[in-house]
Amino acid sequence: MLHLDPIWMADNQQANFRLLLDAMARPGQCYSLIITPEKGLAALALLATLLDSEVSLADPHALLHKDDWPMLQAKSVHAEQADYVICDGNHAPIFKPKLGTLPSPDQSATLILVVDSIVDGNGDTSANSDIHLTLTGPGIASRNQLLIKGLNKQWLEKREDWVCTFPLGVDFILVDDRQMVAIPRTTKVEKI
Secondary structure (H helix, E strand, C coil): CCCCCHHHCHHHHHHHHHHHHHHHHCCCCCEECCCCCCCCCHHHHHHHHHCCCCCEEECCCCCCCCCHHHHHCCEECCCCCCCEEEEECCCCCCCCCCECCCCCCCCECEEEEECCEEEECCCCCCCCCCEEEEEECCCCCCCEEEEEECCCHHHHHHHHHHHCCCCCCCEEEEECCCEEEEECCCCEEEEC
16 A cells, blocks of 8 residues: 655645745744654655646755655756755855746745754744844734754845845745744844
8 A cells, every 4th residue: 555645645735835824924933834753854845835847946955855856746957947945054055046037026936944943032042043033024013033053144144135126036934844934035134
């Protein structure tokens, strides 16, 4: 009998998509994805939700297993042309993603950065983190705080360049082993 991981089931993908919409609408708030405990890879659950045969994906740090590609159905392309790019957040960015065009700002990339851990500001603020961020902008009442371990600071520096010509830019989704947080291009990010 064929065993299909729950992340490939339509009801779980729909639930994860709803969580992603909530995350994009409320930047800086953490959401736990529906994942398989033995895999513990929230990024794959997120990709299973987002991708189909109409979009492209780049995996410059080879985070995905070769057996996952057929299930994802996305076209494999270089990071500069990809609709979605999954990266190890510990590594500095070595490419310039699609930023869209003025007539079609939606033709930009979504970057999924796999980090070691994410804690929102309402959690344990004494957590050992590499980066402490304050987020402001649409969807945030006043400000949200994030503590992130395993994110190279160059991602934030490059993001500033990539989003400075709004509506062009990229959207970030940070993912650890079990949860995600969205940082859309409209969000202002300050490192503390």
